[in-house]
Amino acid sequence: MPTHDARPSNPPSGRIHDKVAVVTGAASGMGRATAERFAIEGARLVLADLDREKLEAVVKDIQAVGAEVVGVPGDVSSEADVRFLMGEAxxxxxxxxxxxxxxxxxxxxxxxxATVDLWDHTMAVDGRGMFLSCKYAAAEMVKTGKGAIVCLSSISAFAGQKGQAVYGPAKFVASGLTKHLAIDLADKGVRVNAVAPGTIDTPAVAKLGKEGIEKVISMHPLGRMGKPEEVASAILFLASDEASFITGAVLPVDGGYLAQ
Incomplete structure (x- = not known):
């Protein structure tokens, strides 16, 4: 099972110190790792997730290291929930x-x-949820003339894969939304980028079982799965001012998968 270690490989840089960051899907996996890394970097956090119990546990862990953090349970596919989330921030x-x-x-x-219901649910969360999150967060950023959005895409948005007839197309939405919003918001001071992780050691991937995990590892030239903290580091870079001249980019964090 995946383990979380919030300690970055490099010491805190302060790149996002005092910044207000909203992280959706923050209760586990890459969302949790990003929240923990942002806390170390001095951000003030608003964390959202559908799983109230896990979200509360993450909030408590982050509060224990002295970071300012608020948890807001909710469903990103619900416009009312997303509006409330951004309002709480x-x-x-x-x-x-x-x-x-x-x-x-x-x-x-x-x-x-694949069923129609599975397609609709996946597109509601991965597609509409990302659209709504960007829409209402950007509306607040535009008021100040600055902001950074990082979307979670996937290698599945670039390479055809067996068993991804639903998830893959949903991640095409993530990459496409990133590029179009980057252009739409560029003159308003808001940057929009994405990361495209390969197979990352998260609870969702653990469900594949030993045989499934060994198979996906063999597809990555570096010969292993990525760690949530490695994705969090890439997200941190894109969210920080170090990436101030980068918008519309989709950064692979994939152990060389897409280079093949």
Missing amino acids: VRHFGGIDILIANAGVIPEADLAS
Whole structure:
């Protein structure tokens, strides 16, 4: 099973110190790792997840290291929930500097086994949820003329894969939304980028079992799965001012998968 170690490989840089960051899907996996890394870097955090119990546990862990953090349970596919989430960020911290649009589901289904309900649910969370998160966070960023959005895409948005007839197309939405919003928001001072992780050691991937995990590891030239903290480091870079001249980029964090 995956383990979380919030300690970065390099010491805190302060790149996002005092920035207000909203992270969706923050209760586990890459969302949790990003929240922990951002806390170390001095961000003020608003964390969202559908799983209230796990979210509360993450909030407590981050509060224990002295970071300012608020947890807001909710469903990113619900417009009312997303509007409330962004409103809570403004109410608690006065605005939004960074959005990490991470919340999503990862169904395994080929075309024959995929149902319309599975398609609709996946697109509602991974597609509409990302759209709504970007829409309402960007509305606050535009008020100050600055902000950074990082969306979670996937290698599945670039390479055809068996058993990804639903999830893969949903991640095409993530990459496409990133590029189009980057152009739409560029003159408003808001940057929009994405990361495209390969197979990362998360609870969702653990469900594949030993045989499934060994198979996906063999597809990555570096010969292993990535760690959530490694994705968090890439997200941190794109969210920080060090990436101030980068927008519309989709950065692979994939152990060489897409280089083949």
